[in-house]
Amino acid sequence: QQLYRFRGAVDALNSPAMNDAEKHFLTQSFRFGPAVAYVANVILSFKGEKIPLQGLGQPTLVKRALPDDLPHRAYLHRTVSGVIENALRLVNQNHRMQWIGGIDSYSLRDLEDLFYFSRHMNDQVQQRKLLTDYADYDQYVVIAKATQDPEMLRSIKIIENYADLPQRIEQLRAASVTSELDATVTLTTAHRAKGLEWDFVGLYDDFSADPLSPDIDAGKRDDELNLLYVAVTRAMKILAVNSLVIDIMQRFKDNRSVIAATA
Known part of the structure; x- marks a missing residue:
């Protein structure tokens, strides 16, 4: 195994x-x-x-x-x-x-950073490596599709589906036991x-x-x-x-x- x-x-x-x-x-x-x-x-x-x-x-x-x-x-x-x-x-x-x-071991903050990155709100991004690794969110999407990285692709899908993602993440934290x-x-x-x-x-x-x-x-x-x-x-x-x-x-x-x- x-x-x-x-x-x-x-x-x-x-x-x-x-x-x-x-x-x-x-x-x-x-x-x-x-x-x-x-x-x-x-x-x-x-x-x-x-x-x-x-x-x-x-x-x-x-x-x-x-x-x-x-x-x-x-x-x-x-x-x-x-x-x-x-x-x-x-x-x-x-x-x-x-x-x-x-819950904190599931990269919720990284996803939230990616959300802000996609909205050109770079001042809200805590993980600065995201800003140095990618010129912009469009490049992130291009690389995700080129590599077919499952984590990146699903993160993009989440961001596209939830325009209020930061508020939703707060809901997740409130519902966590x-x-x-x-x-x-x-x-x-x-x-x-x-x-x-x-x-x-x-x-x-x-x-x-x-x-x-x-x-x-x-x-x-x-x-x-x-x-x-x-x-x-x-x-x-x-x-x-x-x-x-x-x-x-x-x-x-x-x-x-x-x-x-x-x-």
Whole structure:
């Protein structure tokens, strides 16, 4: 489950020093039931995994969306800007939101700076590096589109959708709680969700990198599949999958149909 290759992390288990180590596979989980295990196994199959995961916990439902009447739910996101975008949607529904790691760790001030930058209000920008890295907001947009950077692109989308963004951010801070016991929604990135679990989990639709694209390198593919695996295995009662997981499951089904037809 190596998730932090982008930070230069190295999988210690692939070290030559481990070549003669005895291997034991963790193939059973009591967190979730067979349905989530099936989704996880579909994801892992595209890495070439042959040993299936067993879900031995309570039956877990897999749905396209979470029910509206839940007392609490957790949303997992691929990007920090995806967390903020979802929070801006949820705050209008009077949710009390817990941010894993604390709300101040989600770059709200950076987004606010970008908003002021887009409005030519450079005197309001606190992070001065933004002003030195980009001549103006138009250049920021050009670079975001050229690089297809998911954080930059989603930040642009947020700024375009919320003309009153600074006031909305104040609403987010007012609706933030530190304890999950006080929250109706928990927000986190999938990276931060590793090791955590919730009864009701929804995957947000900001997992934009297609791990099955022929243009993606093997390391990046495995990182994205590992992250999806972590995300889908956080749910204990209901998992609401996003469009990427649905697409991966459809491609798995299509591949099996082709194999069956040629057998």
